[in-house]
Structure formats: C-alpha cells, structure tokens
Amino acid sequence: MAVQARSETGVFSDESSAKREELIELLKKAYWMEIETVMSYIANTINPDGVRAREVVEHLEEDIQAELGHAQQFGRRIKELYGVVPGSMDFTPEQSYLQPPEQQTDVVHVIRGVIEAESGAIEHYQHIIEFCDGVDFVTQDMVIDIQREEQQHKRLFEGFLREYEAEGRA
Numbered sequence: 001m002a003v004q005a006r007s008e009t010g011v012f013s014d015e016s017s018a019k020r021e022e023l024i025e026l027l028k029k030a031y032w033m034e035i036e037t038v039m040s041y042i043a044n045t046i047n048p049d050g051v052r053a054r055e056v057v058e059h060l061e062e063d064i065q066a067e068l069g070h071a072q073q074f075g076r077r078i079k080e081l082y083g084v085v086p087g088s089m090d091f092t093p094e095q096s097y098l099q100p101p102e103q104q105t106d107v108v109h110v111i112r113g114v115i116e117a118e119s120g121a122i123e124h125y126q127h128i129i130e131f132c133d134g135v136d137f138v139t140q141d142m143v144i145d146i147q148r149e150e151q152q153h154k155r156l157f158e159g160f161l162r163e164y165e166a167e168g169r170a
C-alpha cells in the first residue's frame, strides 16, 4: 500500500499560500521596525548629556537587547514561513522622531521618541495578530509575546514623561 503524502495544513497549505506571502511582508516590516529601533536606541543612549538623563539611558540600554532579540525572532519566523530575511539595501528609515535632538540634554525629546516608536510597533503588531487569527497561531502567539514587551517599554517611558510633566520640564 502506497503511503499517501500528508498535505500541509494551516498557513502552510496550498490554499493559504497568498496569505503566507502577505504575512511574510508584514513580518519583514516588523523586522525593519526592530532594526531601526536598535539603531535609534543606540544613538539615544550614547548622545544624552546630564545627570537627569542617566536613568532614562540605562533603561533604554536594556531595551536595545530586547529589540535586537525581536528582530531575530521576526527573521526566524520569516524563514520558517519559507521567506527570505531581507538584506540591508531594502531598508528604508522611518523614525524621524528619534533623530538626535538640538541639545543633548533634551532627554524629553528622547522619551517622546521612544513612546512614539513603541506605539508604532504595538499598532503594527496588533495588525499582525489580527491577520494571523485563524491563519497562523504560531506567529500570532510569538507576536502577542513581543507586543506585550513593547507595551511594557511604552508604559515605562510614559512614566518618565509623566514625571517630567509634573515638574514642568516637558
């Protein structure tokens, strides 16, 4: 008796190939967002001057490692879905709000930029999570975990902003 080839299910099924392609594009965008965040956070942990900036910079340094890990997770998932992780020539920057401020003591500029970057990530990941529903629960599960970490980052920096606002510095 011939062994029948087991047909793939879910996101790997033939019927889902268009969906899978679309998902890979969403994951590539997420990958680039994480890479750009790493670049922006590195600059914004090194540039700031002043004692007030120290605490903010220390937390941002921890986030660099988290964002790098996210980029790797998105990259691995792209491959698992039979996509190819893009090369650097495909990169287009978008984080205008995380460029170095005029004054390197302007830590509020950095805090606001981080909140914007994290909000953008949370929004895009929400879209991926919804897109994956009923299509790819493995990617969905991964992105839910990542989204929670972005929510934690955002919440921390909102707390910093609140403190500056309370003191009339923001």
Ligand SMILES: [Fe+2]
Binding pocket: 034, 066, 067, 070, 121, 150
């Ligand atoms: Fe991230």
Ligand SMILES: [Fe+2]
Binding pocket: 063, 067, 118, 121, 149, 150, 153
């Ligand atoms: Fe983050």
